[in-house]
Amino acid sequence: MYEVTCAVRELPDTVRFLLAAAVVVALAAAGGALAARGGQPRVLGEILAGLLLGPLGLATVAPAAVEWLRLPDTATAVRxxxxxxxxxxxxxxxYELRTAGRPRSSAVLTVTAGAVVVPVLAGLAVAPVIRPVVGAAGVPGGVFAGFLALVCAVTALPVLARLLPDVELAGTTCGRLALTVAACTDALVWAGLTVLLAVAGRGSVPVPAWAVVAALFGLVVVALAVLRPVVRWVARRSAVAGAGPAVVPLIVVSVALFAAVTHGAGLHAAPGALLAGVVMPRVPAVERANQHLEATTSAVLLPLYFGSIGLAMPLGALSGGRAEVVxxxxxxxxxxxxxxxxxxxGALPCGLPAADRLRLGVLLNCRGVTEVVVLTIGFERHIVGAAGFATLLLVTLAGVAVVAPVCRRLPGAVRNVSPGPHRGDQVQRTGFGR
Known part of the structure; x- marks a missing residue:
């Protein structure tokens, strides 16, 4: 193995990157397939496969096998x-935040309030206890507590959208309510994270608070005044010319520019890209373009992201000591x-049966990729340390792993018999099922 590793290290950078991409994507595909065979979301196996490249896997038990993957040039290209x-x-x-189902607003309001406020308070309460182990060195207590509160509040809409058909809850009152609450929760968490990074000065570059606010305001104006009309015009022209794929480059360019603005403003690329999705017009050409983007992102780019997380984690990040286990x-x-x-x-005033209230609480524990991205931001911005990052990742994976088995063991849900199609079903058909 050592000889093979040395031979790979001598290869040109481009060859090493291509080999690294092949290894990471293959591992993710295998992990996803194993997870699916076990009745779990594919993303659970993909994340685990990525972590196998780091201190939670091969980098500890067989360091020579992945040493060449961790070379600076290779790891930077993958990232x-x-x-x-x-x-x-x-x-x-x-984009999905506006395509979830539309149960009655009072139910959405009360359940979202309960599913956000209670976890936020729990995170604030437990933060002082675990900060010495989970927090990064020197992180202010308020910043860490605010970040942990957001971590506790996350529900991953994409994972939930894929999970509902697997547990036979697609089209039920409980399923559609869970989707809409997850969409509202995602929006609140991303907004809260953006504010936290700006106020705490934990951005990628030191930028004054007024400049961050100005950049966000300008981005919203451009999104509404320029992006939406341009996309609609291109979509109409594409429909006339029969060239639907022409929308794909426009979306990628828009996402890249919006992400660059928020990252350059000292926040993170994700809020800008999220905004581009929120304002993107809901037209057939965009729906078709998203299907192309979803296929590439889910099969190739996200596995590379999970692999980059494993490669970036320092060796010895998780020692398995008593404090970390606790x-x-x-x-x-x-x-x-x-x-x-x-x-x-939150569901008590909604008139849902007791079993559906319990089922709703289980479903909203889906975290998945959204949680991983939020945790990675906290690690890169030195809010959580390496040990805390690894611990929170394991908590996320353990939480996701129990959702499907528990839902399958609860009493059967009452299916919604309201006539006509529902927009919530659209998420099941075309949503980004991660």
């Missing part, structure tokens, strides 16, 4: 392509119970 994948992922989430157990219990309990309390 650069992965960043594009995260921008496209955030764009597709933003933090893992505490966080898993607090995050799961707070999210499920908050959703259950």
């Amino acid at each position: 650069a392509l992965a960043d594009l994948g995260i921008a496209l992922f955030a764009y597709l989430i933003g 933090c893992f157990a505490l966080l898993l219990a607090v995050m799961t119970v707070a999210k499920a309990g908050g959703a259950w309390l």
Whole structure:
């Protein structure tokens, strides 16, 4: 193995990058297939496969096997392509935020309030206890507490959209309500994260707060006044000319520019890409373009992102000490119970059966890629340390792993018999099922 590693290190940078991409994507595909065979979301296996390249896997037990992957040039090239994948992922989430189902507004309001407020309070309460282990060195207590509160509140709309058909809840009242609450929660978490990074000065570059606000305001104006009309015009021209794929380059350019603005403003690329998805017009040409983008992003770019996370984690990030085990157990219990309990309390005034209230709390514990992206931002901005990042990743994976089995064991849900199609079903057909 050592001889093979040395031979690979002598190859040109481009060859090493292509080999690294092949290895990472193949591992992710295998992990996703194994997870699907076990009745779990594919993304669970893909994330685990990516982490196998880091201190939680091969980098510890067989360092020579992945040493060449961790070379600076190779890891940087993988991460650069992965960043594009995260921008496209955030764009597709933003697009989905307006395509979830539309249960009655009072139910959405109360359940969202419960599913956000209770986890946020739980995160704020537990933050002082775990900050010495999970927090980065020197991070202010308020910044860490605010970040952990957002982490506890996350529900991943893409994972939930794919999971509902697997547990036979697509088209049910509970399923559509969960989708809409997840969309509202995602929007609130991303908004809160943007504010936290700006106020705490934890951006990628030191930028004054007024410049961040100005950049965001200008981006919103450009999105509404320029992007939407241009996309609509191109979509109409494409429909007339029969050249639907012409919309794909326009979307990619828009996402890249919006992501560059928010990253350059000291935040992160994701909020800008998310905004591009929120304002993108809902027209057939864009729907078709998103299908092309979703296929490439889910099969290639996101696996590279998971691999880049594993490669970027320092060796020895998770020692398995008593303090880390205690933090893992505490966080898993607090995050799961707070999210499920908050959703259950919020659903009390809605008239849902007790089984559906419990099922709703379980479904909203889906975290997946959204949680991983938020955690990565916290790690890169030195809010959580390496050990804390690894611990929170394991909490996320453990939480996602129990959602489907628990839902399958609950009593059957009552299907919604309202006539006519629902926009919530659209998410099941065309959503970004991660």
